[in-house]
Amino acid sequence: MAARVVTLAFNGVDAVRVDVQVQFTGGEAKFFIVGMGDKAVQESRERVRGAFIGMGLALPSRRIIANLAPADLPKVGSHYDLPIALAIMAGMGIVPPDVLEGWAAIGELALDGRILPVAGALPAAVAAGGMGLGLICPDACGPEAAWAGDTRIVAAPSLIALVNHFRGTQVLAPPRAGDMLEGDRVPDLRDVKGQENAKRALEIAAAGGHNLSFIGPPGSGKSMMAARLPGLLPPLTPGELLETSMIHSIAGLIARGRLSRNRPFRSPHHSASMAALTGGGLKAKPGEVSLAHNGVLFLDELPEFGAQALDSLRQPLETGEVVVARANAHVRYPARFQLVAAMNPCRCGLGGAGRGACGRAPRCQSDYQGRISGPLMDRIDLQVEVPPVTAADLALPAPAEGTAEAAARVLAARAQMADRAGGDGAPPNAPILNAQAEGDFLETICDLDPPARALLARAAEAGGLSARGWTRTLRLARTIADLEGSGPVRRVHVAEALIYRRVSTPSGSARWGRGVMAVRMAGEDESAFSGVSHAPRNL
Incomplete structure (x- = not known):
């Protein structure tokens, strides 16, 4: 006997159809999962077995083969637990096989039968709707998946509740989309005294989406002004909101389906690796450049970042996307972001003029600024020198104009x-x-x-x-x-x-x-x- 349930594999922000085919055969009672799954997929056998025990059921005393087709597509993550369990239940007759037609499923199983949240509910719902399917997902992911619009969603807290729903003894209400958050209050430009040239550059950058760098001594207000850029930017459009939210969903950054129209503002520490900035790692997750898609990536202390990490930004700055290359796959993420950078004139901080000037100028300045490659700097439209704020500036009243x-x-x-x-x-x-x-x-x-x-x-x-x-x-x-x-x-x-x-x-x-x-x-x-x-x- 064989049964089939549709699920999805994630390739960047795109979701690809995967058929979970389960077959019971004669022979020694063993449970096999085939189809190029990673460690989390292989461990699904024990989670499914434990969930069945938690429900008071036992797997059939037969040879069980779960095939994830297409077999040459890498499968990553724990969201295959639920479709594998549903396919086994359909093969056992616990769930009528015909009721699972027209649905895709994602979800991780706990050993007591609960369905745990997984990343990627929003792109999964969008992809399922594009295939003409509904989506079965964990209850905690329901508000996020509901943002997909017309896609039918069944959000279940447990396997028992899901079985009862499809058998007609319990009805799971369709989930409602999560809240639209207002976002944190953005600091006002009125707090910045002096630095009129830098504030002008900030306004130009906000208007045209240009890349911007500030160079000046410590305490001159570089980070202060960068933090005020989001307040100058208009809210995300509906299309941008969907793009950005899908990336954040893949990264597991959406809590209870709450979205925000505020543009992303990402500020990684200068110890960030190349994979952290552009994406990659074991599961080829999106990096900071993709999490900042349609928003701002702020790199403070720019020369302190690794040279290889900084130069990896050159291609995304031109193309608006990043491709994480692996031996068996290429994962593509959107990465159209606005770069804002800040740095001191030299390692000593103050540069070669004024009180506290560097005693090794100009050599110290050229060495420090030379850590940043010319091709990267050529991609930054506004390069602004920020002088120290004087006592006269600080004594002035607050500026008449603000954010x-x-x-x-x-x-x-x-x-x-x-x-x-x-x-x-x-x-x-x-x-x-x-x-x-x-x-x-x-x-x-x-x-x-x-x-x-x-x-x-x-x-x-x-x-x-x-x-x-x-x-x-x-x-x-x-x-x-x-x-x-x-x-x-x-x-x-x-x-x-x-x-x-x-x-x-x-x-x-x-x-x-x-x-x-x-x-x-x-x-x-x-x-x-x-x-x-x-x-x-x-x-």
């Missing part, structure tokens, strides 16, 4: 970007954020007037901008123009964008955030920056 005012400007700028992406001349699936625009679409939306194009060309030649640097400067200038409400990108917008770029000086050394040097080297004077209200004071 609410800046967020309103960010929202207005993003509305312009959305209008362009949905316009008649836009390609299908055009990116909304300027930081993601490329190709002909970027050239179309960056309508540079002749003085702006001439300035960019001369500055790029003098400052050694790479092709990527050219593209990212265009994107940045477009965002600055959007914040101003300007249609064309003018010379003043390009000039401000160049301020934030890292350029090469004639000696070959790199300068942080001093694009103004490139303009001067191109033969321009300070008139290039007329109208740039946030240009550095030392022009």
Whole structure:
């Protein structure tokens, strides 16, 4: 006799159909699970046996073979317990086999027959609905699975309750979707005194989704400002909420189905490994870059991260996804995040000027900053030097503008970007954020007037901008123009964008955030920056 129950295997955020086929044959009474399962899958035999004993049942005194098809697909996790147990019950006649048709099942079994929660209920429910199936899941996963929309959900606390439900002696009510959380209160920009240039850069980054780095001495407010970025970002759209929640579901980070429209803000410690950042490990779990999808990844003390770990970010920053390669599989996770980094000018902290200056400058600075590769820095659009906060700044009253005012400007700028992406001349699936625009679409939306194009060309030649640097400067200038409400990108917008770029000086050394040097080297004077209200004071 044979029975079959559908379950799912996870490949990144995608769920793949797996058929659990159970057959009873003659021979020695043994229980085999085949189909390329990991250690947790093989241990399912004992959990299923214990759950049956907890219900007062015994496995048949026959040879039991549970095949997980397709056999060449790796199976990982404990969520195969429930479908294996259901297939055995169907083969024994405890559950009518026909009632399990049209359902997929996931769940771990306790030795007393309870069905324990597992990760991945939301993507499992979405995948089951796409296959025209309902989903049987643990009771604790019901509120999460219910967010899948029209998918039928049966959330059972135990095997006994599930058997009674399908036999018609007990009815399990469909679960309700979990709560939508408001999220923690985000600190206000009004708390930051001074640092007007850095706050301006933070607003530009929020508007266009640009990568940002702060470099300055300890106590200058780098981490303080980074923590205020989420307050400038608009809530997740429904599509972004589903994408982000599915990743968090795979990682087991959703409690009782509670979701939040706040954008993720991940801040890993600088001891994080490459697998922790980009994903991997024994079960190829999503890393910090994927958990920050549609949100912010904040790396404090950037040079203290391992060089290999930092350089592993280069591909996700370009492609918006990360591929965890294994010998028998490639696991793909979305990873379109906004990078915000903070660092001291040197290991001593204060750099080469002012009170407490490093006695080994500039060698200490170049060695410390040299830990970060040039290709990674080339992917950071805004590179801002943050000076120490003076006593005069601290004595000032709180700024008149805070997070609410800046967020309103960010929202207005993003509305312009959305209008362009949905316009008649836009390609299908055009990116909304300027930081993601490329190709002909970027050239179309960056309508540079002749003085702006001439300035960019001369500055790029003098400052050694790479092709990527050219593209990212265009994107940045477009965002600055959007914040101003300007249609064309003018010379003043390009000039401000160049301020934030890292350029090469004639000696070959790199300068942080001093694009103004490139303009001067191109033969321009300070008139290039007329109208740039946030240009550095030392022009």
